[in-house]
Amino acid sequence: MRRILVVGSSGAGKSTLAAALARRLDLPLIYLDRHYWRPGWTAPQPADFRAEVAALAARPAWVMDGNYASTLDLRLPRADLLVLCDPPRWRCLTRVLRRRWARRAAPRPDLPDGCPERVDLDFLRYIWRYPRDSRPRVLAAVAECAPALPFHRLRGRHDVARFLSDLSKQHRVT
Numbered sequence: 001m002r003r004i005l006v007v008g009s010s011g012a013g014k015s016t017l018a019a020a021l022a023r024r025l026d027l028p029l030i031y032l033d034r035h036y037w038r039p040g041w042t043a044p045q046p047a048d049f050r051a052e053v054a055a056l057a058a059r060p061a062w063v064m065d066g067n068y069a070s071t072l073d074l075r076l077p078r079a080d081l082l083v084l085c086d087p088p089r090w091r092c093l094t095r096v097l098r099r100r101w102a103r104r105a106a107p108r109p110d111l112p113d114g115c116p117e118r119v120d121l122d123f124l125r126y127i128w129r130y131p132r133d134s135r136p137r138v139l140a141a142v143a144e145c146a147p148a149l150p151f152h153r154l155r156g157r158h159d160v161a162r163f164l165s166d167l168s169k170q171h172r173v174t
Contacts, residue, residue: 008085011092032066039114
């Protein structure tokens with residue numbers, strides 16, 4: 001396993017899991033938010049971002065954290081494994097609010113400079129609607145772009161712990 005794609009709602013634990021995977025497997029970690037956002041939360045031109053993601057996905061090894069449905073067609077065919085972090089929406093909302101409070105003075109490592117943590121009503125709506133709006137788009141992209149891609153859906157802490165334990169066991173054997 002050399003290329004692992006980690007997706008899910010904001011607050012689902014993607015960045016935490018991606019960092020743990022990168023450490024355990026000694027793989028480069030790519031936070032797509034750091035490549036997408038410009039200072040002041042300015043979005044790039046879509047063609048520029050797609051070109052950057054294509055270059056990132058072409059690398060021989062990575063753990064990539066981020067949704068960005070518009071680039072799943074570039075990343076899924078290159079991935080060896082897809083992990084969907086999919087806890088209940090109330091847990092995602094709680095984590096985002098807790099993270100905002102905890103990070104009020106220090107920047108998050110997965111965000112670029114000039115993009116301080118923020119929470120607004122649109123962001124909270126995105127999280128609440130993720131299971132209805134975004135998760136189906138991710139699953140449809142998998143079915144279309146990489147139907148044979150190994151896939152893990154992690155719904156909570158126990159699933160994450162079991163997944164990491166199984167991964168560690170596999171890596172000791174190989």
